Amino acid sequence: MPFTVPARPYDFVLDPRRTALVVIDMQRDFIEPGGFGDTLGNDVSRLTAIVPTVAGLIALFRANRLPVVHTREAHQPDLSDCPPAKRLRGKPGLRIGDTGAMGRILIAGEPGNQILPELAPVEGEIVIDKPGKGMFWATGLHERLQAIGIEQLAFAGVTTEVCVQTSMREANDRGYECLLIEDATESYFPEFKAAAIEMIVAQGAIVGWSTPLATLERAFAEAMVDG
Amino acid sequence: MPFTVPARPYDFVLDPRRTALVVIDMQRDFIEPGGFGDTLGNDVSRLTAIVPTVAGLIALFRANRLPVVHTREAHQPDLSDCPPAKRLRGKPGLRIGDTGAMGRILIAGEPGNQILPELAPVEGEIVIDKPGKGMFWATGLHERLQAIGIEQLAFAGVTTEVCVQTSMREANDRGYECLLIEDATESYFPEFKAAAIEMIVAQGAIVGWSTPLATLERAFAEAMVDG
Numbered sequence: 248m249p250f251t252v253p254a255r256p257y258d259f260v261l262d263p264r265r266t267a268l269v270v271i272d273m274q275r276d277f278i279e280p281g282g283f284g285d286t287l288g289n290d291v292s293r294l295t296a297i298v299p300t301v302a303g304l305i306a307l308f309r310a311n312r313l314p315v316v317h318t319r320e321a322h323q324p325d326l327s328d329c330p331p332a333k334r335l336r337g338k339p340g341l342r343i344g345d346t347g348a349m350g351r352i353l354i355a356g357e358p359g360n361q362i363l364p365e366l367a368p369v370e371g372e373i374v375i376d377k378p379g380k381g382m383f384w385a386t387g388l389h390e391r392l393q394a395i396g397i398e399q400l401a402f403a404g405v406t407t408e409v410c411v412q413t414s415m416r417e418a419n420d421r422g423y424e425c426l427l428i429e430d431a432t433e434s435y436f437p438e439f440k441a442a443a444i445e446m447i448v449a450q451g452a453i454v455g456w457s458t459p460l461a462t463l464e465r466a467f468a469e470a471m472v473d474g
Numbered sequence: 475m476p477f478t479v480p481a482r483p484y485d486f487v488l489d490p491r492r493t494a495l496v497v498i499d500m501q502r503d504f505i506e507p508g509g510f511g512d513t514l515g516n517d518v519s520r521l522t523a524i525v526p527t528v529a530g531l532i533a534l535f536r537a538n539r540l541p542v543v544h545t546r547e548a549h550q551p552d553l554s555d556c557p558p559a560k561r562l563r564g565k566p567g568l569r570i571g572d573t574g575a576m577g578r579i580l581i582a583g584e585p586g587n588q589i590l591p592e593l594a595p596v597e598g599e600i601v602i603d604k605p606g607k608g609m610f611w612a613t614g615l616h617e618r619l620q621a622i623g624i625e626q627l628a629f630a631g632v633t634t635e636v637c638v639q640t641s642m643r644e645a646n647d648r649g650y651e652c653l654l655i656e657d658a659t660e661s662y663f664p665e666f667k668a669a670a671i672e673m674i675v676a677q678g679a680i681v682g683w684s685t686p687l688a689t690l691e692r693a694f695a696e697a698m699v700d701g
Contacts, residue, residue, distance in 0.1 A: 287677075330648070330649025331649070332625070332649050332650065332651045333646075333649065336678055336679055336680075337678070338678070379646075379647030379648075380643060380646070380647055380680075380681075381643065381644065381647050384644070384647040384648065385647075398559070408673045409673075409677075409680060412643075413643045413647070416608065416639075416640045417608065417611070417644070419560075419606075419607070420605070420606030420607055420608050420611045420612075420640070421557070421606075421611065422557025422558070422559050422560065424559045436676070438669075439669070439672070439673055442665075442666070442669035442673070443673070445666070446635050446636075446666055446669070446670070449663070449666070450514075450636075451563055451564070451565070452563055453563070453607075453636060
């Protein structure tokens with residue numbers, strides 16, 4: 248049965264029969280010291296700090312037998328799915344497909360492109376390799392979610408204002424109700440994380456809702472007692 | 475021939491043979507006093523203030539015989555293209571399809587859904603009715619732009635952090651190089667406009683570039699003299 252999750256800008260009514268969790272791009276190259284994100288000069292410790300929260304969120308969905316989707320920003324080894332405009336944006340030597348500390352940068356199958364071991368997908372979960380920041384462009388994910396009756400999405404992952412925000416905006420346009428788990432997402436830039444959340448919940452949830460994991464956990468627990 | 479436009483975070487090399495202008499949602503209901511945006515309590519004077527700049531930008535593209543695309547956020551009268559989750563987000567009486575001061579809210583063909591007369595499309599320009607915030611979802615625009623060889627897009631319109639940002643992010647994923655004309659876009663919330671631009675140009679133009687109209691005009695003028 249649907250239940251209420253206290254959230255901003257107002258309560259989110261979650262129907263577990265039609266809700267999935269999406270974990271965006273928790274891949275080694277963005278998060279681990281020595282990876283691509285670190286090489287670019289970003290403070291990855293901000294991102295490693297949310298790993299236990301993301302693990303708790305995944306555990307909550309698994310315990311309730313709800314679908315979990317994992318995404319990775321990944322390109323084919325021949326770069327056929329990487330627009331030249333995207334590759335050329337990078338600095339020489341640090342472009343997509345170049346060899347970095349964890350293998351070829353943002354290339355499917357390379358060590359750096361793997362999801363963190365502590366958040367690894369389990370049998371039966373959906374894993375999406377996406378060539379864009381958004382999870383729907385050129386992935387077929389919308390059709391897969393429709394096929395299993397999903398109409399609501401909880402979001403976690405990195406980074407908040409890039410791949411998470413872009414994916415939420417795509418999802419919102421496609422009619423999904425989106426709930427961001429605000430302590431299970433992070434950015435290299437704290438001011439961008441804060442601004443992205445404000446933009447999402449503004450104007451009566453113009454993109455979606457936001458709440459912390461503990462509030463979602465409490466709402467699930469109360470629903471289980473009642474239900 | 476391609477020419478250089480000074481921009482943030484670094485120069486944008488504009489190739490006029492493959493560039494189009496996109497003007498997002500300069501529709502009466504978002505901008506005119508008495509329209510839907512005004513009814514919701516927004517300060518529309520911020521948006522009316524950019525109309526001369528947008529008109530100047532359109533004139534620049536027309537004078538150089540480059541394509542201009544106009545979008546409107548619009549739904550079919552039967553709401554068949556409006557997700558229930560989107561319609562129910564609105565306050566009762568102010569929902570999509572309800573009757574407002576300028577006709578049915580966000581419905582194609584209604585007075586409030588028209589582009590401002592001073593920015594009206596002319597014969598031969600592309601006009602897109604879009605059911606989402608992003609201009610690519612369910613519009614066929616990507617195929618139309620590809621058919622005429624467009625690979626770069628200049629962006630103007632409203633509001634910066636909602637429909638403009640969402641459309642730029644979609645365009646970026648599809649391989650377009652995106653240049654925001656920063657004084658030809660506006661938001662009801664100045665802090666969101668500023669944050670959206672910072673997010674766009676961050677990390678080496680992760681979404682795109684930004685420059686004011688006068689800089690673009692000067693670059694066009696110099697290219698015409700040289701070329």
